[in-house]
Amino acid sequence: MAMPTPSRLLLSPVNGKPILMNFDGAGMSSDAGLTLLREVERRTGLAGVLASCVVDPRDPSKVRHSLEEIIRLRIMMIAAGYEDGNDATDLRHDPSFKIALERNPQTGAALCSQPTISRMENLPKARDLIRMGREMVRFYCQSFARAPGQIVLDIDDTFDAVHGHQQLRLFNSYHDE
Numbered sequence: 535m536a537m538p539t540p541s542r543l544l545l546s547p548v549n550g551k552p553i554l555m556n557f558d559g560a561g562m563s564s565d566a567g568l569t570l571l572r573e574v575e576r577r578t579g580l581a582g583v584l585a586s587c588v589v590d591p592r593d594p595s596k597v598r599h600s601l602e603e604i605i606r607l608r609i610m611m612i613a614a615g616y617e618d619g620n621d622a623t624d625l626r627h628d629p630s631f632k633i634a635l636e637r638n639p640q641t642g643a644a645l646c647s648q649p650t651i652s653r654m655e656n657l658p659k660a661r662d663l664i665r666m667g668r669e670m671v672r673f674y675c676q677s678f679a680r681a682p683g684q685i686v687l688d689i690d691d692t693f694d695a696v697h698g699h700q701q702l703r704l705f706n707s708y709h710d711e
Contacts, residue, residue, distance in 0.1 A: 565614045565630040572610075572634040580673060581606035587665035588658050599646040603635060604654040607645055610634045619651030 545552075575581060585602035610631060611622065625631050626647060629639030637643060658666065675681035 568610050568614060568630045568634040571613050575606060575609060581609060583669050584666055587669055588662045599650060604646050604650060606635060608651060619648050622648040622651045
């Protein structure tokens with residue numbers, strides 16, 4: 535049961551100025567820019583395109599979050615600066631993320647959690663990833679009036695130390711780590 539909190543606390547002034555503390559901002563988010571990205575994603579349908587490349591082995595009667603919805607959430611998380619899925623559980627009630635996924639920010643169902651994101655990220659097989667890559671290239675090329683003759687991928691080789699036995703650590707040997 536939620537404990538009621540006072541809407542305003544009286545705090546001692548600092549340099550003669552009153553200090554106000556309110557608890558009425560519980561439904562706030564720092565990711566309001568996602569509403570614009572939501573419009574872009576709706577028009578392009580990228581999440582649906584990527585989801586169509588992967589075979590979903592889950593029992594449809596038990597699916598709460600579609601692959602398209604999970605991919606859309608990951609797109610939104612990456613755009614908002616959440617590089618991995620670790621924060622998904624904390625963000626599943628965030629109003630901006632709910633709006634970005636077509637849910638009512640106050641009464642809409644919670645978004646998927648971190649374990650669901652992890653299962654989705656480990657689901658695609660090699661052929662699925664190839665299809666996704668081809669769709670991403672096609673998607674990119676369609677954004678031009680005439681497709682570019684060449685695409686250059688500038689791979690970021692910024693050093694990022696790996697600790698323990700993390701996935702893909704074998705690719706981090708350039709700096710003797």
